[in-house]
Amino acid sequence: MPTTMRAVVIANYGGALQFTHRPVPRPGPGEVLIQVRASGLCSTDLHLLSGRQPLGDLPRILGHELAGDVVELGTGVEHWRTGDRVTAAIDVTCGRCRHCLAGATQLCRTMRRIGFERDGGHADFVTVPAANLVAIDASISYAAAAILPDAIACMYHSLIRQGQVGIGQRILILGVGGLGIHGVQIARSAGAEVLATSRQPQRVALAEQYGAIGINTATESLEDAVARFTSGEGVDVVVDNIGNRASVVQGLKLLRPGGKFLVVAYLDETFEIASMPLFKTEQEIIGCRGSTKQDLIDVVRLVCSGQVTPVLGAAYRLEQIDDAVAHLESGDLVGRIWLTRD
Numbered sequence: 001m002p003t004t005m006r007a008v009v010i011a012n013y014g015g016a017l018q019f020t021h022r023p024v025p026r027p028g029p030g031e032v033l034i035q036v037r038a039s040g041l042c043s044t045d046l047h048l049l050s051g052r053q054p055l056g057d058l059p060r061i062l063g064h065e066l067a068g069d070v071v072e073l074g075t076g077v078e079h080w081r082t083g084d085r086v087t088a089a090i091d092v093t094c095g096r097c098r099h100c101l102a103g104a105t106q107l108c109r110t111m112r113r114i115g116f117e118r119d120g121g122h123a124d125f126v127t128v129p130a131a132n133l134v135a136i137d138a139s140i141s142y143a144a145a146a147i148l149p150d151a152i153a154c155m156y157h158s159l160i161r162q163g164q165v166g167i168g169q170r171i172l173i174l175g176v177g178g179l180g181i182h183g184v185q186i187a188r189s190a191g192a193e194v195l196a197t198s199r200q201p202q203r204v205a206l207a208e209q210y211g212a213i214g215i216n217t218a219t220e221s222l223e224d225a226v227a228r229f230t231s232g233e234g235v236d237v238v239v240d241n242i243g244n245r246a247s248v249v250q251g252l253k254l255l256r257p258g259g260k261f262l263v264v265a266y267l268d269e270t271f272e273i274a275s276m277p278l279f280k281t282e283q284e285i286i287g288c289r290g291s292t293k294q295d296l297i298d299v300v301r302l303v304c305s306g307q308v309t310p311v312l313g314a315a316y317r318l319e320q321i322d323d324a325v326a327h328l329e330s331g332d333l334v335g336r337i338w339l340t341r342d
């Protein structure tokens with residue numbers, strides 16, 4: 001086992017993600033050491049640079065989407081062996097609070113997340129609690145497995161758990177990025193009809209490839225499209241992957257009475273809403289936070305059975321983090337950026 005490894009860290013808030021070398025961590029009791037084979041780069045990694053979410057002692061290794069092989073077991077770890085192909089649920093939760101006991105681990109108030117409050121997977125190695133591991137079938141590539149915990153499981157949590165999307169429903173997905181394109185597939189797999197928006201033609205085309213009706217909001221009226229799609233009724237569920245005042249105001253307008261508005265994106269802006277329309281329509285505004293380990297297990301099965309295909313974009317090496325970030329920020333990619341371990 002080497003003593004040092006490559007890593008991508010936040011060394012100070014307000015700076016840039018940095019490539020560096022760090023000591024190889026050792027697994028504590030109940031933890032395993034994973035040799036990371038791929039990790040997904042998320043726009044949240046860039047949001048974290050602002051320091052608005054305190055990460056504890058810096059430097060912090062980022063990377064909340066990872067896949068690799070178990071290479072060492074800490075004391076007390078059962079049911080896992082070295083060589084197992086795995087990914088990991090992001091939230092390391094207490095297991096004792098009322099939310100954890102009810103299975104709503106995404107609400108645990110004392111969680112420490114992989115790649116946030118504890119070191120993550122943008123490195124050659126990472127330690128995670130064995131309780132967070134999910135086995136990956138050999139048919140799923142490491143790159144595809146890496147993006148399951150966030151880009152896919154969070155969409156699954158939003159649509160299926162929070163939105164209770166099902167057969168015959170009509171869904172509007174605002175923003176087809178790294179999450180939205182998987183939202184399209186999950187909603188289609190659940191039997192829903194999907195309208196999906198982007199201002200970029202290649203993303204609209206990709207959404208259509210996966211069974212959505214794509215709307216290019218740079219050139220088409222979304223109001224008209226929803227009116228046609230629903231015969232003027234409004235959609236059953238809106239998934240907001242954009243998260244600004246305009247997307248909320250517009251999304252609520254396009255929702256049918258009794259419909260659900262799913263808040264998925266971080267809202268950096270506040271929005272006002274008049275209480276009378278909400279009273280009259282019984283529309284629901286629902287927060288969607290992350291995913292549970294069970295969501296991740298469900299998603300692995302959906303991918304294995306071919307119902308959902310992980311959509312990967314460009315690959316970069318850890319050393320190329322600057323190029324990877326520039327590509328992510330350019331906004332012109334289709335699919336998830338991932339970091340290889342070549």
Ligand SMILES: [Zn+2]
Nearest residue numbers: 042043044150
């Ligand atoms: Zn993320």
Ligand SMILES: [Zn+2]
Nearest residue numbers: 094097100108
């Ligand atoms: Zn808890």
